[in-house]
Amino acid sequence: MSPPDSKSGPPPKSTAKGQALYAKARALIPGGTQLLSKRPEMFLPGGWPAYYNKAKGAEITDLDGNTYIDMSIGGVGATVLGYADPDVDGAVKAAIDAGSMTTLNCPEEVRLAELLVALHPWSRMVRFSRSGGEAMSIAVRIARAHTGRQVIAFCGYHGWHDWYLSANLADDSTLDGHLLAGLAPKGVPRGLQGLMQPFHYNDLAGLKRIAQEHGANLAAIVMEPVRNPPAPGFLEGVRQVADECGAVLVFDEITAGFRVNTGGIHLTLGVDPDMAVFAKAMGNGYPISAVLGREAVMAAAQETFISSTAWTERTGPAAALATITKYRARNVSAHLVRVGERVMAGWRRAAATADLPIEVSGIAPLAHFAFQVPDAVAARTLFTQLMLDRGYLAKDAFYAMYAHTDAQVDGFIAACEDAFVRIAVAVRANRVRDALRGDVAHSGFQRLT
Ligand SMILES: Cc1ncc(COP(=O)(O)O)c(C=O)c1O
Numbered sequence: 001m002s003p004p005d006s007k008s009g010p011p012p013k014s015t016a017k018g019q020a021l022y023a024k025a026r027a028l029i030p031g032g033t034q035l036l037s038k039r040p041e042m043f044l045p046g047g048w049p050a051y052y053n054k055a056k057g058a059e060i061t062d063l064d065g066n067t068y069i070d071m072s073i074g075g076v077g078a079t080v081l082g083y084a085d086p087d088v089d090g091a092v093k094a095a096i097d098a099g100s101m102t103t104l105n106c107p108e109e110v111r112l113a114e115l116l117v118a119l120h121p122w123s124r125m126v127r128f129s130r131s132g133g134e135a136m137s138i139a140v141r142i143a144r145a146h147t148g149r150q151v152i153a154f155c156g157y158h159g160w161h162d163w164y165l166s167a168n169l170a171d172d173s174t175l176d177g178h179l180l181a182g183l184a185p186k187g188v189p190r191g192l193q194g195l196m197q198p199f200h201y202n203d204l205a206g207l208k209r210i211a212q213e214h215g216a217n218l219a220a221i222v223m224e225p226v227r228n229p230p231a232p233g234f235l236e237g238v239r240q241v242a243d244e245c246g247a248v249l250v251f252d253e254i255t256a257g258f259r260v261n262t263g264g265i266h267l268t269l270g271v272d273p274d275m276a277v278f279a280k281a282m283g284n285g286y287p288i289s290a291v292l293g294r295e296a297v298m299a300a301a302q303e304t305f306i307s308s309t310a311w312t313e314r315t316g317p318a319a320a321l322a323t324i325t326k327y328r329a330r331n332v333s334a335h336l337v338r339v340g341e342r343v344m345a346g347w348r349r350a351a352a353t354a355d356l357p358i359e360v361s362g363i364a365p366l367a368h369f370a371f372q373v374p375d376a377v378a379a380r381t382l383f384t385q386l387m388l389d390r391g392y393l394a395k396d397a398f399y400a401m402y403a404h405t406d407a408q409v410d411g412f413i414a415a416c417e418d419a420f421v422r423i424a425v426a427v428r429a430n431r432v433r434d435a436l437r438g439d440v441a442h443s444g445f446q447r448l449t
Pocket of ligand 1: 131253
């Protein structure tokens with residue numbers, strides 16, 4: 001019997017209503033969506049459902065009435081408990097019923113500040129905002145105000161704002177691509193050029209070179225504490241460089257926080273920053289972000305101007321209090337790690353059975369894989385197409401949610417086994433693109449790791 005090819009199997013689902021709305025959106029909204037990572041072209045051009053009508057647990061129903069199990073990036077990493085979590089939504093509804101916006105401040109923000117400081121004993125003070133990128137801007141502004149310096153050493157992705165995108169203001173266009181492929185810095189003042197100094201994760205020597213050249217003007221070292229595991233001594237070395245230069249060490253915990261423990265992943269790594277920034281998982285998808293810091297550093301927030309009306313509404317802090325309370329009570333991180341490890345092992349097994357080379361990376365709750373084949377982006381697109389036909393939202397990443405059940409993971413792995421065999425057949429016949437019903441997915445920018 002010959003192995004199944006990529007054309008047989010369940011019939012494609014119609015996503016016509018989603019496609020039609022997205023066509024309209026592209027004419028009305030530059031870029032089609034508000035977030036690059038939610039662009040349908042990033043998944044399956046012409047086939048991705050694009051919009052949802054409702055979502056519950058790990059299930060999403062699209063505009064055409066198809067219900068999928070979401071085994072992709074769970075609200076881009078925001079919905080760590082799952083969609084429409086009853087406890088978080090209950091707290092938000094209560095906040096709305098009690099008045100979500102008034103002339104006075106909401107007491108929840110003080111309770112949330114107290115809770116975050118208790119979870120991170122090295123910190124003393126907290127500022128809140130509502131998205132990850134703006135919280136990073138706040139952290140960088142405070143670091144520059146505190147030190148009176150301008151240069152930022154950084155690695156990884158930290159949002160869309162001028163301070164960060166100025167990293168791509170290089171005269172040498174090859175450096176642009178190396179740093180943040182695909183992110184053009186048009187509109188960012190050229191006067192910011194040279195203030196952002198990149199280093200690669202686990203490259204302590206690279207950071208030390210920056211410190212040697214710019215140490216006296218180094219305001220901050222900005223990085224995620226972990227994406228892949230740190231090399232022994234790397235984070236301790238970063239801490240030492242920051243201390244020696246008098247630079248503020250900022251850990252961006254926007255994606256890594258609340259995955260393997262209740263709070264920042266740095267708590268598990270034995271190195272404390274001077275500031276830590278949270279968003280995403282902290283509010284299970286409701287807009288809330290936080291900048292925690294040492295008292296001396298955070299005091300500089302009063303020597304500059306950081307202030308916004310929307311940062312005072314009530315639903316964000318209410319959602320965060322409910323999310324963190326449930327996260328801790330249910331030992332959610334243990335579930336995320338276990339589910340993530342099962343998916344990583346499932347990918348590896350399915351790939352070995354299909355004789356399809358893949359590389360699995362990331363931490364268990366934020367797992368990734370990459371096809372090690374020629375035309376890997378086309379293979380990844382075909383994976384998404386085959387999985388969509390089988391009722392799964394899937395790509396080359398899996399962000400675990402508390403709502404994911406073992407039965408869902410079992411079904412997903414079985415579907416991956418089937419899809420990987422079909423992809424292997426197409427790869428061997430050099431017919432991956434022929435098997436696609438639309439274009440190859442976009443790759444977007446690459447994180448600097
Ligand atoms: C590490 C990191 N920093 C910053 C951001 C930006 O956060 P937001 O999209 O909420 O502005 C992200 C988002 O993916 C992120 O992963």
